[in-house]
Amino acid sequence: xxxxxxxxxxxxxxxxxxxxxxxxxxxxxxxxxxxxxxxxxxxxxxxxxxxxxxxxxxxxxxxxxxxxxxxxxxxxxxxxxxxxxxxxxxxxxxxxxxxxxxxxxxxxxxxxxxxxxxxxxxxxxxxxxxxxxxxxxxxxxxxxxxxxxxxxxxxxxxxxxxxxxxxxxxxxxxxxxxxxxxxxx
Numbered sequence: 001x002x003x004x005x006x007x008x009x010x011x012x013x014x015x016x017x018x019x020x021x022x023x024x025x026x027x028x029x030x031x032x033x034x035x036x037x038x039x040x041x042x043x044x045x046x047x048x049x050x051x052x053x054x055x056x057x058x059x060x061x062x063x064x065x066x067x068x069x070x071x072x073x074x075x076x077x078x079x080x081x082x083x084x085x086x087x088x089x090x091x092x093x094x095x096x097x098x099x100x101x102x103x104x105x106x107x108x109x110x111x112x113x114x115x116x117x118x119x120x121x122x123x124x125x126x127x128x129x130x131x132x133x134x135x136x137x138x139x140x141x142x143x144x145x146x147x148x149x150x151x152x153x154x155x156x157x158x159x160x161x162x163x164x165x166x167x168x169x170x171x172x173x174x175x176x177x178x179x180x181x182x183x184x185x
Contacts, residue, residue: 004063004082004147005120006171007134008155009056012178013141016041016054023136024058027121031111036118037133042161042177053177055159056142058133059084059105059118060170067097067106067117075115082147082171083120091115102163103170120144147171 016039024030024037037058065084068076075091078084086097086106091114097106098115106117121131125144129135134144155173158164162174 002080002148004171005061005125006082006145006147006150006173007058007060007120008143008145008150008152008173008175010141010143010175011042011053011055011159012175013139014039014054014056015139015141017138019136019138020056020133020142023132024118027124027132028119031109034107034109034116036105036107036116055162055174056133057103057172059120060103060168060172061118061120062165062171063169064167066100066102066168067115070096070100072096079122081125083122083125084117085119085122086115086117088112088114088116102165102168145173147173 018039021035021037021039028036030036037056040055042053042055061082061084065078068078068084072094073090073092075087076084093113093115095108095115098108106115109116124131130144134142154175156176157173159174159176
């Protein structure tokens with residue numbers, strides 16, 4: 001049985017420090033205006049404590065990736081472990097992948113005139129290391145799991161406000177934030 005790597009985002013642990021995004025940017029030597037991992041506060045309609053709950057999002061490494069299907073130059077490939085890799089050397093910058101992804105993972109690199117996205121740090125994984133974003137998370141809110149063996153009754157695939165796309169089958173899983181307990185004095 002092969003692995004199927006996925007990010008597990010525990011919104012109950014995330015403090016919104018954006019260390020994951022900075023680690024991604026540094027490891028991948030991204031252009032100043034390029035971001036592959038973004039941290040967002042939760043919408044107050046979903047969770048009323050905006051300063052206490054965050055979503056850290058990057059590519060979902062979907063089981064049936066829209067970016068791969070939309071690319072006319074085969075600049076995307078999917079590894080047996082589920083990681084969707086973009087190959088910028090063959091990308092013509094048509095932006096089909098950007099338009100096709102409902103999660104906004106591929107981004108356009110203006111300097112390089114091509115699309116690019118999170119590769120789940122496959123080079124690091126192949127060397128026995130964690131992805132840069134996972135390693136940088138000070139609270140353990142972002143972890144790497146293998147969906148072939150992952151079991152957590154609290155994990156969901158589509159939290160409120162997140163596009164439910166069963167056909168794509170995104171691999172990222174989420175632990176929802178709990179409401180803070182009221183202190184009684």
